[in-house]
Amino acid sequence: MVNPACQGGERKIVLIEKNIPKYVHFGTAIPIRSSVLAKPRGDKLYYRRNGSHLQPEPRKRHERRASRRRRPSGEGVRAELTRLSRLSQVAVSGGGVSELLDNYVEEAVTATGATRGFIALAEVETGDLEIVAIAGAGWTDEARRNRLGRRGPTGTTITARVATTGKCVRIDDVEDAPNYQPFFADIRSVLAVPIVEPGERVRGVINLESETPGEFTTDEEAFASVLADMAALRLSMEDKSARQAALIQNGKDLSIAADADALMKKVADVAAEILRFEDCSIFLIDRATRRAVLVATRGPLAPQIGKAYYEIGEGLTGWVAEHGVPVRIGSPKNDPRHKGLHQELKDEETGAFLAVPIRSTTGVVGVLRVLRKNSTSPWFPNDFTEEDEQVLLTIASQVGAAIDNAQLFARLVQAERMAAWGEMSAMSSHMIGNRVFAIKGDLNELEHVLGTGPGHEPVTVTREQIALLVGNMKRGIFRLEELLREFRDFVRATSLSPVPLELSELTRSVVEETFPKRGPVALTTDYAQEPLPAQADPVKLKRAFAEIIENAVTFQERGGSLQVATRRVGPGDVLPPEVSLPRGGAYACIEFADGGPGIREEDKSKIFRPFFTSRNRGMGLGLAIVKGIIEAHHGDLVEVGKPGEGARFLIFLPLREGD
Amino acid sequence: MCRILVVDDEDEVRASLARRLEREGFNVTVAASEDEGLSAMKEAVKPFDVVITDMNMGDPNSGVHILEGAVGRDVFTEVIVLTAYGNVANAVECMKRGAFDYVEKNLPGVDVFELLILKVEQALERRRSSVQTVRRLEKFQKEMGKG
Numbered sequence: 180m181v182n183p184a185c186q187g188g189e190r191k192i193v194l195i196e197k198n199i200p201k202y203v204h205f206g207t208a209i210p211i212r213s214s215v216l217a218k219p220r221g222d223k224l225y226y227r228r229n230g231s232h233l234q235p236e237p238r239k240r241h242e243r244r245a246s247r248r249r250r251p252s253g254e255g256v257r258a259e260l261t262r263l264s265r266l267s268q269v270a271v272s273g274g275g276v277s278e279l280l281d282n283y284v285e286e287a288v289t290a291t292g293a294t295r296g297f298i299a300l301a302e303v304e305t306g307d308l309e310i311v312a313i314a315g316a317g318w319t320d321e322a323r324r325n326r327l328g329r330r331g332p333t334g335t336t337i338t339a340r341v342a343t344t345g346k347c348v349r350i351d352d353v354e355d356a357p358n359y360q361p362f363f364a365d366i367r368s369v370l371a372v373p374i375v376e377p378g379e380r381v382r383g384v385i386n387l388e389s390e391t392p393g394e395f396t397t398d399e400e401a402f403a404s405v406l407a408d409m410a411a412l413r414l415s416m417e418d419k420s421a422r423q424a425a426l427i428q429n430g431k432d433l434s435i436a437a438d439a440d441a442l443m444k445k446v447a448d449v450a451a452e453i454l455r456f457e458d459c460s461i462f463l464i465d466r467a468t469r470r471a472v473l474v475a476t477r478g479p480l481a482p483q484i485g486k487a488y489y490e491i492g493e494g495l496t497g498w499v500a501e502h503g504v505p506v507r508i509g510s511p512k513n514d515p516r517h518k519g520l521h522q523e524l525k526d527e528e529t530g531a532f533l534a535v536p537i538r539s540t541t542g543v544v545g546v547l548r549v550l551r552k553n554s555t556s557p558w559f560p561n562d563f564t565e566e567d568e569q570v571l572l573t574i575a576s577q578v579g580a581a582i583d584n585a586q587l588f589a590r591l592v593q594a595e596r597m598a599a600w601g602e603m604s605a606m607s608s609h610m611i612g613n614r615v616f617a618i619k620g621d622l623n624e625l626e627h628v629l630g631t632g633p634g635h636e637p638v639t640v641t642r643e644q645i646a647l648l649v650g651n652m653k654r655g656i657f658r659l660e661e662l663l664r665e666f667r668d669f670v671r672a673t674s675l676s677p678v679p680l681e682l683s684e685l686t687r688s689v690v691e692e693t694f695p696k697r698g699p700v701a702l703t704t705d706y707a708q709e710p711l712p713a714q715a716d717p718v719k720l721k722r723a724f725a726e727i728i729e730n731a732v733t734f735q736e737r738g739g740s741l742q743v744a745t746r747r748v749g750p751g752d753v754l755p756p757e758v759s760l761p762r763g764g765a766y767a768c769i770e771f772a773d774g775g776p777g778i779r780e781e782d783k784s785k786i787f788r789p790f791f792t793s794r795n796r797g798m799g800l801g802l803a804i805v806k807g808i809i810e811a812h813h814g815d816l817v818e819v820g821k822p823g824e825g826a827r828f829l830i831f832l833p834l835r836e837g838d
Numbered sequence: 839m840c841r842i843l844v845v846d847d848e849d850e851v852r853a854s855l856a857r858r859l860e861r862e863g864f865n866v867t868v869a870a871s872e873d874e875g876l877s878a879m880k881e882a883v884k885p886f887d888v889v890i891t892d893m894n895m896g897d898p899n900s901g902v903h904i905l906e907g908a909v910g911r912d913v914f915t916e917v918i919v920l921t922a923y924g925n926v927a928n929a930v931e932c933m934k935r936g937a938f939d940y941v942e943k944n945l946p947g948v949d950v951f952e953l954l955i956l957k958v959e960q961a962l963e964r965r966r967s968s969v970q971t972v973r974r975l976e977k978f979q980k981e982m983g984k985g
């Protein structure tokens with residue numbers, strides 16, 4: 180949401196400071212000239228309700244202009260904040276994105292005194308800029324179609340330039356800008372600001388133009404940038420929830436898909452819907468030949484299904500299968516690993532390439548790859564983003580789980596998790612709903628303190644109050660993102676990259692990294708003398724142990740103890756009755772025992788279920804993730820503490836001995 | 839002053855509801871779970887006028903349990919149930935059992951907080967008139983007894 184082009188890039192909420200007036204909005208601070216924002220009187224700002232700011236009257240242009248310049252300073256702040264509050268409300272309200280953008284461009288034209296304006300967004304797959312909302316005078320269907328087609332001698336439009344550079348452009352008088360070729364003959368001044376998504380990717384442009392030279396100043400620029408930030412916020416919120424919904428649907432479908440072919444086709448379809456690409460192919464590693472064989476694809480490679488393959492290590496796809504790490508690049512042809520054996524697109528047509536490993540409980544079992552054509556706009560890259568990579572990895576994990584599900588051992592592990600999908604979708608919409616509801620509560624309060632809500636008397640508001648509300652809203656949005664992250668971790672819990680490692684050593688390092696040393700909880704450790712070698716995924720196990728430590732610490736806020744111990748359990752040793760593991764093997768037992776409240780008898784069967792939590796702020800996914808990780812390792816996790824005397828978690832992991 | 843109990847397991851939701859209701863001048867008590875809500879009702883010296891409860895707090899029937907607790911304590915307490923948007927089946931069940939109304943969180947295009955205040959005022963109105971009706975009835979019976 181930060182608009183790097185137009186401000187210093189610091190990510191904090193700042194309200195009107197004495198000498199450097201700042202603009203309030205989601206999470207960023209934009210310096211703005213003091214003619215627009217008030218100097219605070221003492222510590223308080225006084226706002227008075229004034230109906231005209233709710234529905235700006237369509238006044239004549241020069242009047243609007245004049246009043247804007249003459250605006251008394253107190254009015255100025257109030258008007259800007261009022262607008263802001265109204266706009267942020269639009270940003271989280273139920274209406275669609277196109278409605279929102281219509282609203283924004285209308286607002287931008289009215290507030291800046293522009294003759295007309297438009298918002299253009301980049302089409303993700305092709306990189307084309309497309310006008311999605313217009314406002315002001317002089318628009319016709321034809322103008323809308325052709326507005327972006329017109330290029331200056333440099334080959335690009337102002338809009339394209341802003342989209343490329345991510346920087347605002349302001350032209351005070353086109354007569355001083357010989358390269359500018361106006362589309363509308365009446366144009367004298369121009370302001371174009373980028374819509375920048377989190378992750379710094381330019382998603383589109385807000386473009387304003389006026390028949391008056393010098394119409395746009397830094398004030399107008401700052402205002403338009405706030406609009407752009409809010410549009411970016413909403414667009415990315417929209418993308419996130421659409422993606423989450425599709426992922427959940429995918430999980431559900433995979434859990435019931437009957438045969439492998441239907442299943443793989445399904446995955447390719449879902450991935451296409453979420454990521455918008457030209458083609459997608461799935462390769463699975465054949466156990467006998469150790470080759471990655473093409474099992475599904477959407478485009479021209481279809482006749483090769485079952486025939487085309489990569490040796491492990493061969494080409495980019497084979498490289499991903501060998502190393503188990505994603506590859507995300509622009510055009511693959513310049514990459515030294517590239518072989519071009521089986522291609523959905525010709526080298527010179529491929530603009531973006533992304534391949535991720537498919538992991539099951541046994542490690543890498545295949546590769547999922549997607550590609551996009553070259554961007555049709557030379558100035559607009561359509562690379563896959565980090566976010567795209569995360570989403571594709573999540574889909575790959577779902578495929579991995581489905582593959583496990585088709586095999587005997589893992590069926591037991593996955594069945595329960597698969598069954599959780601239904602609940603997952605209900606719960607996540609419940610939680611997302613609650614978070615959005617709370618953000619709306621803050622907006623309602625903001626409206627109230629600014630005196631714009633229905634039927635309110637003038638109120639006195641402090642800067643701190645406003646800062647607090649804006650901060651709350653920002654946190655609300657972060658919590659939405661947190662929900663997504665946890666959700667992905669749950670999905671990916673059973674995708675492993677096992678390596679040989681020693682479990683006491685691993686435990687020791689997690690404890691050192693995550694246990695708060697200066698906290699009120701006393702730590703004792705007792706690591707096994709003998710080595711505990713295992714074939715395991717260190718990242719996943721660390722995540723699991725850290726989760727248990729975090730629980731122990733949060734449930735003993737006012738002090739307590741944590742005992743960590745590791746030991747070897749041989750085939751002859753007795754395991755607690757709760758443990759379900761094949762007999763006759765050797766295991767490592769890793770124990771975390773705390774001195775907190777422990778777990779009530781009636782909760783013992785529930786704590787590993789997704790969304791079970793007794794904490795207010797808890798998500799209840801923590802132990803479900805841990806259980807998934809441990810079971811994927813062919814181990815088990817149980818809780819054997821006495822209620823009232825502390826929780827006692829035992830983790831059993833199979834040892835890798837005698838080889 | 840009118841006394842309102844808010845039961846919801848999400849901190850932010852509870853806080854924003856309480857803030858909005860206090861702005862209206864109500865005396866607000868909050869509870870963070872079904873259990874807390876039930877005991878708050880039991881322990882209150884004077885029963886609450888209105889109880890606002892989330893439908894789903896871990897248990898999809900939490901709202902029903904709160905409703906039973908409220909009516910068990912005082913038949914005139916009015917209960918308003920909050921539900922997730924588009925998930926009204928259980929809330930309708932509550933209505934059948936005598937809840938005053940339900941409000942969907944995140945109803946698109948509506949300021950749900952303002953809607954809720956409206957419902958609370960209507961609920962208080964209904965409570966006042968039911969109490970009055972009963973008083974009149976009692977008075978009438980007394981007079982009949984005398985006469």
Ligand SMILES: Nc1ncnc2c1ncn2[C@@H]1O[C@H](COP(=O)(O)OP(=O)(O)OP(=O)(O)O)[C@@H](O)[C@H]1O
Nearest residue numbers: 730731734786792793794797798799800801802826
């Ligand atoms: N060390 C512990 N002491 C007491 N209770 C515990 C302990 N660890 C877990 N629990 C119980 O198990 C529940 C589930 O734990 P889990 O880690 O899955 O979720 P959470 O910690 O509530 O939320 P989060 O998703 O943020 O981790 C907890 O809410 C708590 O009731």
Ligand SMILES: [Mg+2]
Nearest residue numbers: 726730801802
């Ligand atoms: Mg936890």
